[in-house]
Amino acid sequence: MRLSRVLSASLFLAMVIGTTSCGKYSDRPKGVTSTSGVTKLACDASFRNIMEQEIQVFEYIYPDADVLPYYEDEKACFDSLMNLSVPSIVVTRELNEQEVKYLNSHKKKPKTSRIAVDAIALIVNKQNDVGVLSTDEIAEILEGKVTDWNEISPSKMGKIEVVFDHEGSSTVKYMRDSLTHGEKFGDNVFAQGSNEAVFEAVKNRKGAIGIIGVSWLSANLDGKEATTAEELAKASEESDTVALSFNPEVNVLKVRRSNSIESYKPYQQYIYEGKYPLYRSIYMITTGVGGTTSNGFYSFVTSVRGQKLILMTGILPGTVYPRMVNLE
Secondary structure: OEOOOOOOHHHHHHHHHHHOOOHHHHHOOOOOEOOEEEEEEEEEHHHHHHHHHHHHHHHHHOOOEEEEEEEEOHHHHHHHHHOOOOOEEEEOOOOOHHHHHHHHHOOOOOEEEEEEEEEEEEEEOOOOOOOEEEHHHHHHHHOOOOOEHHHOOOOOOOEOEEEEOOOOOHHHHHHHHHOOOOOOOOOOEEEOOOHHHHHHHHHHOOOEEEEEEHHHHOOOOOOOOOOOHHHHHHHOOOOOOEEOOOOOOOEEOEEEOOOOOOOEOOOHHHHHOOOOOOEEEEEEEEOOOOOOHHHHHHHHHOOHHHHHHHHHOOOEEOOOOOOOEEOO
């Protein structure tokens, strides 16, 4: 897999430290509470758009609070938590026993909550007339055993190019662990560097298939701010019914288990029912104690309001409420 460089955790943290000494952060009160002060968060880059929305609303509701995020691969997030560089992380697995013991030895008592269930979406160019893939077919494409769309169904789309965000992402790890069972990916698999780049590659290359977290398909990918913090905060207080549509600039494939004829798109209801086969849990872990900004943000994300914001991104919240979603 070709690898694009991403911002290192250490570099980003150095930038963050510099940032806190000037600009808007210099005007913040020195006192730290659950709703004021500064805290840091390491988040798997696959979930950046989800956390940015949570941070945006949290800081809008509590203007004396600042959450400083950096977005890295999952290993870097755990490394940052274990070396005590950050008090909170957002990742796809819970702490293991050894990690808990290590944190306890440093007088840290971690708390963990499953905040969401994310689906892995497969997207293709608008010209592509393939509408469904089985899990076996996806595995064969990833392993380089199937390299042309004509091997799936009669098609003139040509060679298949598989595009991920970056090599160390949790999305790559999920597909390798769940579908190819550790087998090496084929030479037709490429890292683009970001989820936005995956989307652009699929939009512009007729043979490409993108593998991306489903929340990115309901997000604004053109670099413009689609919704203000005020609008998001208001929406998070309203009805639990959310009507979602995927970005119309690409096609979202249906996926079926290889032993089933039924196929599904990654809508929240199908994730909830277990019908859509490609899904994973998202966890938030914090060592922040009561009365700290890190604990306050953790409490917000796991609250009814924070969970509603997750629902609005197109994935399944960790706590499911009635009237969850309208499907096509």
